[in-house]
Amino acid sequence: MSSTRSFLDTILLDPxxxxxxxxxxxxxxxPGPAPYDRKAALYDAVxxxxxxxxxxxGTSARxxxxxxxxxxxxxxxxxxxxxxxxxxLFTHALYSEAGGPPAVLVDRSLRMLYRGLKQLRVxxxxxxxxxxxxxxxxxxLPVRSGVFxxxxxxxxxxxxxxxxxxxxxxxxxxxxxxGRLFLSCLVRSxxxxxxxxxxxxxxxxxxxxxxxxxxxxxxxxxxxAIESTRVDGNMCFMVIRHAGxxxxx
Numbered sequence: 001m002s003s004t005r006s007f008l009d010t011i012l013l014d015p016x017x018x019x020x021x022x023x024x025x026x027x028x029x030x031p032g033p034a035p036y037d038r039k040a041a042l043y044d045a046v047x048x049x050x051x052x053x054x055x056x057x058g059t060s061a062r063x064x065x066x067x068x069x070x071x072x073x074x075x076x077x078x079x080x081x082x083x084x085x086x087x088x089l090f091t092h093a094l095y096s097e098a099g100g101p102p103a104v105l106v107d108r109s110l111r112m113l114y115r116g117l118k119q120l121r122v123x124x125x126x127x128x129x130x131x132x133x134x135x136x137x138x139x140x141l142p143v144r145s146g147v148f149x150x151x152x153x154x155x156x157x158x159x160x161x162x163x164x165x166x167x168x169x170x171x172x173x174x175x176x177x178x179g180r181l182f183l184s185c186l187v188r189s190x191x192x193x194x195x196x197x198x199x200x201x202x203x204x205x206x207x208x209x210x211x212x213x214x215x216x217x218x219x220x221x222x223x224x225a226i227e228s229t230r231v232d233g234n235m236c237f238m239v240i241r242h243a244g245x246x247x248x249x
Contacts (some may be wrong), residue, residue, distance in 0.1 A: 027135035034109040060235015064090040071152040071182035078149030087115035120191035171223035179242040
């Protein structure tokens with residue numbers, strides 16, 4: 001058994017239900033297509049560019065990388081997760097650093113995860129032994145409750161998804177004494193891009209555009225307290241602190 005498999009098994013609800021695909025990659029769901037499988041390469045080519053974020057959303061790739069760094073540091077050596085990690089566009093460098101926290105990187109698209117693994121292996125590097133990529137549904141994660149000290153979720157809730165279910169599931173797996181969720185999501189902010197978001201919603205590329213208040217009510221409902229909120233153009237960067245064991249869904 002690999003060392004990565006051994007460390008991952010310690011937090012799984014049922015280790016026997018998670019398949020080892022090799023190279024630090026594991027799967028908790030049956031093989032099958034996911035929405036982003038077919039457009040993984042195009043997504044990375046567009047969304048990986050700072051020009052795209054500056055022009056359309058008034059933010060930058062650097063803002064995501066800095067926010068991700070803050071989320072990793074907040075784990076204080078405890079377990080860390082990235083929910084909806086995609087191909088690790090803004091975060092892959094964090095998972096190659098020595099001494100980082102044990103990390104589980106989750107996405108529904110296996111093709112995106114393979115692209116992320118390729119990012120981690122650039123230059124002949126290997127992922128740290130305490131980093132696992134997990135093919136799983138963020139709505140029903142195969143891990144025990146209260147495991148993670150810090151969770152990062154970049155740009156997941158503004159795509160078509162079960163946002164309420166995801167928010168409750170992330171609250172479930174956060175540590176109730178000190179867990180924090182670091183979330184970025186597009187919101188209405190009075191910019192011209194509000195209309196563009198509405199157009200993308202109508203063609204099925206985005207979820208119905210959020211307001212900041214709607215996002216706050218949804219992500220923290222029943223378990224969390226909003227610790228900080230910053231809106232950069234149309235991008236909201238939010239930190240939600242777990243409010244305690246009594247509030248765990």
